Amino acid sequence: MAGISLGKKIRGLLSRKGALDEAFYDELEDTLIESDLGARTAMDLVDSLRDSKEARGMGESEILDYLKRQLLPYTKAAKLDFRDKKRALILVLGVNGVGKTTTIAKMARYFHDAQGKSCVLAAGDTFRAAAIDQLLVHGERLGVRVVHQQPGADPGAVIYDALESAVSRGEELVLADTAGRMHNKANLIRELQKIHKIVGAKIGTENYCKLLVIDTTTGQNALRQAELFHEAVGVDALVMAKYDSAAKGGIIIPIQRTLSIPVAFVGTGEGYGDLALFDSESYLDSLLGIG
Numbered sequence: 001m002a003g004i005s006l007g008k009k010i011r012g013l014l015s016r017k018g019a020l021d022e023a024f025y026d027e028l029e030d031t032l033i034e035s036d037l038g039a040r041t042a043m044d045l046v047d048s049l050r051d052s053k054e055a056r057g058m059g060e061s062e063i064l065d066y067l068k069r070q071l072l073p074y075t076k077a078a079k080l081d082f083r084d085k086k087r088a089l090i091l092v093l094g095v096n097g098v099g100k101t102t103t104i105a106k107m108a109r110y111f112h113d114a115q116g117k118s119c120v121l122a123a124g125d126t127f128r129a130a131a132i133d134q135l136l137v138h139g140e141r142l143g144v145r146v147v148h149q150q151p152g153a154d155p156g157a158v159i160y161d162a163l164e165s166a167v168s169r170g171e172e173l174v175l176a177d178t179a180g181r182m183h184n185k186a187n188l189i190r191e192l193q194k195i196h197k198i199v200g201a202k203i204g205t206e207n208y209c210k211l212l213v214i215d216t217t218t219g220q221n222a223l224r225q226a227e228l229f230h231e232a233v234g235v236d237a238l239v240m241a242k243y244d245s246a247a248k249g250g251i252i253i254p255i256q257r258t259l260s261i262p263v264a265f266v267g268t269g270e271g272y273g274d275l276a277l278f279d280s281e282s283y284l285d286s287l288l289g290i291g
C-alpha cells in the first residue's frame with residue numbers, strides 16, 4: 001500500500017538517530033524526495049522542522065503529526081456532487097495507460113450508487129480503436145449506455161452526441177473519455193481545447209468538470225502530465241489511479257503546490273468498486289504511517 005514505506009522510513013530514521021541533528025535532517029530530506037514529495041516541499045518541511053522550537057522536545061509520533069500538519073494545505077479534496085444537477089459532464093483526461101477507462105467505469109458505478117445518477121459513457125478517444133472497444137466492454141458489464149462512433153471520428157462530435165442523447169433519454173451524467181496521445185502534443189492539446197469549447201458552450205462551466213487521471217506509480221511524470229493538461233484546458237480535480245500499487249504516493253503534494261488541483265478519488269484496485277473518495281486526513285496518515 002502506498003505511503004507505508006515513507007512512514008516506515010521516517011520511523012526507522014527517528015528510532016535510529018538519537019537526536020534531531022544535521023545528519024537526521026539530511027536523511028529525512030532524501031527520504032521525502034524519494035517518496036515523490038518534490039525537492040521544494042522536502043526542503044521546506046525539513047527547514048520548518050529544524051527551525052521549530054516546538055519540534056525540539058518531540059517524540060516520534062509528535063514529529064509525524066507535525067509533518068502531517070505541514071502537509072495538510074497541499075492535500076485538498078475535491079467534492080464532486082452532482083445530486084442537484086439534471087445534467088452534467090465529466091471530461092476525463094490523462095495519458096494512455098494511466099487507468100482512465102477503468103476509472104470512467106468505476107465512476108459510473110460510484111455516481112449511480114452514491115448519488116443516484118444515471119450515467120452514459122462517451123467514447124471520446126477516437127484516436128485508438130481499442131479505447132472505444134474497452135469502453136464498450138465496461139458499458140456492457142455495467143449496463144451503461146456507451147455513445148461511440150468509428151475510430152478517427154471527431155471526438156467533439158461524439159461527446160456532443162452523448163450530451164444531446166442523454167437529455168432525451170433522461171441520463172443525467174455524461175462521463176467522457178478523451179485521447180491520451182495523438183500524433184504529437186500540439187494536436188492533443190488542440191483537440192482537447194476544441195472539446196472543452198464545445199462542452200462549455202453546450203452545458204455551461206458550472207455543470208462541467210475536467211478530471212485528470214494520474215498513475216500514482218509514475219512519480220514525477222505525473223507532475224509533468226498535470227502541467228500539460230492544466231495548461232491546455234484547466235484541470236478541476238485529480239484521480240490518483242493505482243494508489244494500491246504505489247510504493248510512494250506523495251506525488252499529489254508537488255502537484256497541489258504547483259497547480260493547486262484538489263483530489264477527488266483514489267483508485268484502490270482493478271474492480272469497479274475499487275474507487276474511494278479522497279480524504280486528506282487518511283491519505284496523510286497512510287503516507288506517514290500514522291495510526
Ligand SMILES: Nc1nc2c(ncn2[C@@H]2O[C@H](COP(=O)(O)OP(=O)(O)OP(=O)(O)O)[C@@H](O)[C@H]2O)c(=O)[nH]1
Binds near residue numbers: 101240242
Ligand atoms: N491496481 C490497480 N490497477 C488499476 C487501477 N486503475 C486501473 N488499473 C489497471 O491499469 C491498467 C490500465 O488501465 P486502463 O483503464 O486501461 O487505462 P487507460 O488510461 O484507459 O489506458 P489506455 O486505454 O491504454 O489508454 C488496467 O490493467 C487496469 O485494470 C487501480 O486503481 N489499481
